[in-house]
Amino acid sequence: MKISVCVSLLLLCCISHIKAVTVESCPMAAGSFVQTQVEETVTLTCVTDGSMDSSNQHELQWLRNGDLVDLKEENRLYRSSLCVQPVTREDNGAIFTCQLKSDASVNNSIELDVQFPPDLNDTEEVFVEETSNVVLSCNVLANPPVTVAWKRDDELLDLTTGSYKTTNNGITAELTVPKIKREVHQGMYTCETTSAVYKKRSKTFKVTVEDKVLKFPLGPTIAGVVVVVCTVIIAIISRRDTIKKVHS
Known part of the structure; x- marks a missing residue:
């Protein structure tokens, strides 16, 4: 998912108001949801209410799922735009929030509803x-x-x-x-x-x-062979000692 600055594609927009921040979206949103598809482009534009003064209170911030989006300085004052391009599966359910830097309670959010098919066909x-x-x-x-x-x-x-x-x-x-x-x-x-x-x-x-392959437990088998060999060697040594004692 790539986010870039957009200055166009603002037609057919849906506008919703929360206090002094307005978010416009293309394609048109249904309430706070924008429905789109993988590989498409979503444009989001945030503007401040004209009733506010001309101080730096107009500086805007964008957040994606609560994480701050890096904006160029000229894309922060009065009006700020983002492009989600191309839209991916990972963008489904992503919430983009525009807020005033000076007052985060002045904000507005849009959630992406990304349609995509299952990954099959193989x-x-x-x-x-x-x-x-x-x-x-x-x-x-x-x-x-x-x-x-x-x-x-x-x-x-x-x-x-x-x-x-x-x-x-x-x-x-x-x-x-x-x-x-x-x-x-x-x-x-x-x-x-x-x-x-x-x-x-x-x-x-x-x-x-x-066909089922018969599998032998290699470790226990080796251990068993070692025990048998050692037993045989000990038996041979004991037998030899016994014969020596008889003939001595």
Whole structure:
């Protein structure tokens, strides 16, 4: 997100008043919210009320989520402009506040409502050993939120069988397959999102179930071998000492 000084794009503005500070926005705001989309430009302009005197009380400040924005000196007096360009996902919910430097209680704020789709539309290959658990994850973060459905080989999954578990916190949607079996679970899985704004989007997982590899605990195995070897050596030494004593 880049903030720069703007001196134009002030048409079709929405004006709201809080005491002696006015904030104008393009595109037009609905109340204190400006709706926009990723890669677009939002222009914010702050002006002071003409009834105030001409002293330095007219100096303005901008804050983004409470953090002071660095302004050039000529962009602080009477009238101050900002550009959010280009708008990014991280700007969603960002609150821009214009206030008098001499009196922070004289202020006005605008919040950005950035619409963006979920980051999907790709394919991932997943290899998993039989009887292991597998978790398939989709980034479903979007504004407005989307509806999520899971499919296998283009058919909706029956989530009532207990063979699958799903979670969705609005950011990540996950499908868990516990103790996967090749003949039951291998195939193409799809995480599909739908919304009135972005229609259908999806991510595909090609799940291949491989033979389970027997794994031996290397550490305990080595320790056991060492113990056996030491026992054998001690037994041989003891046997030799016993034979010497018998023949002495």
